[in-house]
Amino acid sequence: MLRVINRVVVGLAGAALVALGLGVLLAGLGLPGFLPVDGPDDVLISDADRERVSSYGWWWPTVIAVLSVVVLLGLWWLAAQLRQRRLGEVVIDTGEPESGTGPRALLRGRALEDVLAAEATGIDGVERASVSLLGRRTAPRAHVGLVLGPRASPAATVVALRSRMLREACESTGLPALPTEVRLRAVKHRPERVT
Structure with a gap:
């Protein structure tokens, strides 16, 4: 809009x-x-x-x-x-985290968003997912929008999101943390006529 x-x-x-x-x-x-x-x-x-x-x-x-x-x-x-709304790239530290001077790699923000959205869609009860990365290249934040199916449990979905998707994202990118805001919506189905 x-x-x-x-x-x-x-x-x-x-x-x-x-x-x-x-x-x-x-x-x-x-x-x-x-x-x-x-x-x-x-x-x-x-x-x-x-x-x-x-x-x-x-x-x-x-x-x-x-x-x-x-x-x-x-x-x-x-x-x-x-002002750039979405994060274009994420810095991945591949060296020693204590020194901060190790080799670094750049990961496209869209690629990480797509992977996170695909992981979130794989959670039981999630019908659609959208992910946006914001913040700085070295300290990104994620905004996740989930559309839940009629039998999905919001609490179980958030637990699965935290334990599976976010943990794997931090491990694979080497980020110490990925602060995330999650917005849940229920899917709207059209009523069907029974004859």
Whole structure:
């Protein structure tokens, strides 16, 4: 849902900027457009209009506050776009864990996510599983989403997840721990008619 909202906002902002640029281009060429400008020498806000609104004491603080909020929201949105949500790779220490200077290998985050999801799907009662790795390359965290079947036991599923999947993941990657957040959902079946 967030991806759809993001695309809609980017599309609307792009359309508004294209329309504004087209209006300025038409005004600069002296052609009739939709901006209240008559020609290339005309201005958007005349000196009389600017002096009239400047006489109000609240005008400039309001303009500065609104523009500051717009800039801060734009910077926040840009930072959210640049932040990588999923972990691209995990550092596996293959040397001496005490020294921390041993050889290291890089494991693709997607590959580890796929293996963990396949392991979780193998647990009794789990119909679907999704895994996302977050955090740092040297200290990843896992978010696991499980869809349980109608006869699955949530407690037994979590115990199996911890004892089997997470233990094997830590042993195979050499990670000291893999903090995990698990979200359980029940599968929704369509009702069937009995005749």
